[in-house]
Amino acid sequence: MILDPIQLTRRLVDIESITYNEGAVGAFLAGFLAERGLAVEKMRVEQHKESRATSERFNVYACVPGQTPDVVLSTHMDTVPPFVPSSEDEQFIYGRGSCDAKGIIAAQIAAVEKLHERGIRAGLLFVVGEERDSAGAKTANEHPRGSRFLIDGEPTDNRIALASKGTLRAAIRATGKMAHSAYPELGESATHKLVEALHRILAIQLPVLDDVGPSTLNIGTIGGGHAPNVIADHAEAQVMVRLVGDSAETRRAIEQAVEGLATVDFTLEIPFRRLRAIEGLPTMVAAFTTDIPWLANWGEPVLLGPGSIHVAHTPQEKLAKRELFAAIDLYVAVARQLVTSSG
Numbered sequence: 001m002i003l004d005p006i007q008l009t010r011r012l013v014d015i016e017s018i019t020y021n022e023g024a025v026g027a028f029l030a031g032f033l034a035e036r037g038l039a040v041e042k043m044r045v046e047q048h049k050e051s052r053a054t055s056e057r058f059n060v061y062a063c064v065p066g067q068t069p070d071v072v073l074s075t076h077m078d079t080v081p082p083f084v085p086s087s088e089d090e091q092f093i094y095g096r097g098s099c100d101a102k103g104i105i106a107a108q109i110a111a112v113e114k115l116h117e118r119g120i121r122a123g124l125l126f127v128v129g130e131e132r133d134s135a136g137a138k139t140a141n142e143h144p145r146g147s148r149f150l151i152d153g154e155p156t157d158n159r160i161a162l163a164s165k166g167t168l169r170a171a172i173r174a175t176g177k178m179a180h181s182a183y184p185e186l187g188e189s190a191t192h193k194l195v196e197a198l199h200r201i202l203a204i205q206l207p208v209l210d211d212v213g214p215s216t217l218n219i220g221t222i223g224g225g226h227a228p229n230v231i232a233d234h235a236e237a238q239v240m241v242r243l244v245g246d247s248a249e250t251r252r253a254i255e256q257a258v259e260g261l262a263t264v265d266f267t268l269e270i271p272f273r274r275l276r277a278i279e280g281l282p283t284m285v286a287a288f289t290t291d292i293p294w295l296a297n298w299g300e301p302v303l304l305g306p307g308s309i310h311v312a313h314t315p316q317e318k319l320a321k322r323e324l325f326a327a328i329d330l331y332v333a334v335a336r337q338l339v340t341s342s343g
Contacts, residue, residue: 001036003113005106005324006093008032012102013086013095019078020048022128023055026077029126030060033109038124039065045128045139059136060126061145064116068146069123071115071335072298073108075101075153075305076130076291080313092318099307101130103319104153104327107306111331118332120339123147125298130291133268137291144297149338151331152292155307158326159284160334163212164303166243166272167289170254171236172197174224174262179231187231191224193261194235198222200257201239209244212285216242242287243272270294275303278334302334 017025026042034040043059060077063069079097086095093103105126115122123145127136154161174194179187198219206215217239224235241250247269258264270289277283288309292301306327307319 003110005110005328006088006321008106008109009093009098009103009319009324010086010088010095012105013093013097016083017078017097018081018083019129019132020051020053020057021055022057022077026058026060026126026128029077029105033060033062033124036113038062043139043143045136048133048135057128057136059128059140061123061140063123063145064121067121070121070147070339071149071151072123072125072145072147073112073151073153073331073335074125074127074291074295074298075104075108076128076136077105077126078128078131080131084315084317091322092320093324094318096317098317099155099319100309100312100317101153101155101305103307103324104155104305107324107327108153108331110328111335114328114332115335118336120336122335127291134270134291134294137294141295141297147299148342149299149335150292150295150301151334152290152295152301152303153305154286154288154290154303155309155312156284156286156303156305157308158304158306158323158330159282160278161275161286161303162277162283163272163274164286164290164292165212165215165288166247166293167268167270168241168243168247168250168266169268170239170241171265171267172201172239172258172262173236173265174234176231176233178226178233181229181231184231189231190235191232194222194224194237197258197261198237201254204253204257206241207245207249212244213287215244215250216287242289245272247271273301275301278302278337281330281334302338304330304334
């Protein structure tokens with residue numbers, strides 16, 4: 001049965017799988033891969049305690065029956081909201097997940113089938129939760145399958161990533177005392193404290209690596225208070241830093257910036273990673289974070305995939321068909337080079 005990567009991509013895009021709701025796409029992939037002769041395993045992943053989703057969550061692992069793969073191709077099944085169904089024109093496939101990362105799933109399946117034809121022992125691992133907390137990757141890391149190499153798929157414009165920035169997420173919280181806004185001297189504004197704390201955070205000189213670039217900081221959300229005519233007794237902001245190098249210096253700087261005004265709770269950290277190059281292939285530095293730090297037990301990692309990160313997470317998300325087909329050949333070439341060069 002000939003695999004059509006374009007139609008497979010569209011079929012995957014049309015299954016809504018916003019993080020925590022990956023059950024349907026996982027079930028489809030498990031059935032699809034089993035029909036193509038692979039041994040398929042569902043790795044159960046706990047549903048997030050704050051999620052309202054009721055669907056089952058699981059990673060999908062597939063390989064030739066009875067075989068231990070030398071290389072595993074992996075990416076994630078979940079997407080960011082909102083759901084956008086697929087469409088296509090002569091050049092592109094459109095829709096949520098088209099490049100991040102359902103087109104990559106299709107390319108990896110096609111590549112693994114070609115690798116099997118060439119006698120390369122290759123497997124597939126599709127995980128949940130990458131867009132939030134990497135819960136699927138963390139679960140998978142507890143159940144490695146003996147592979148020596150992992151090719152992780154993210155939109156890198158079909159270039160090999162030499163590094164992937166880390167993530168440090170922080171909740172900044174200020175408290176105060178409610179009062180009538182006509183008499184501010186009777187209250188204590190939490191929002192005023194928070195604004196000053198965030199002003200100080202924005203002034204922090206973040207670390208820079210010459211061959212990677214700077215750490216960057218984004219204040220993603222701000223909330224608090226009750227009404228315009230009430231002095232706010234609480235306020236909170238969510239901050240995300242893209243890390244280069246160790247987080248210790250950045251943590252200290254944020255703590256010092258908010259001292260006396262607010263508290264800081266570091267809710268997530270994914271470390272910065274340097275990655276290997278592949279001779280003869282163009283390179284890039286991924287300013288985004290991946291599941292690679294949580295999949296150490298699956299082998300030495302490589303980061304590579306079709307599509308542009310600049311359209312991922314946007315209403316214009318798309319994947320060029322030519323990149324999709326080029327990625328299949330790239331995955332085959334990289335996997336063969338990894339396996340054969342290592343003996």
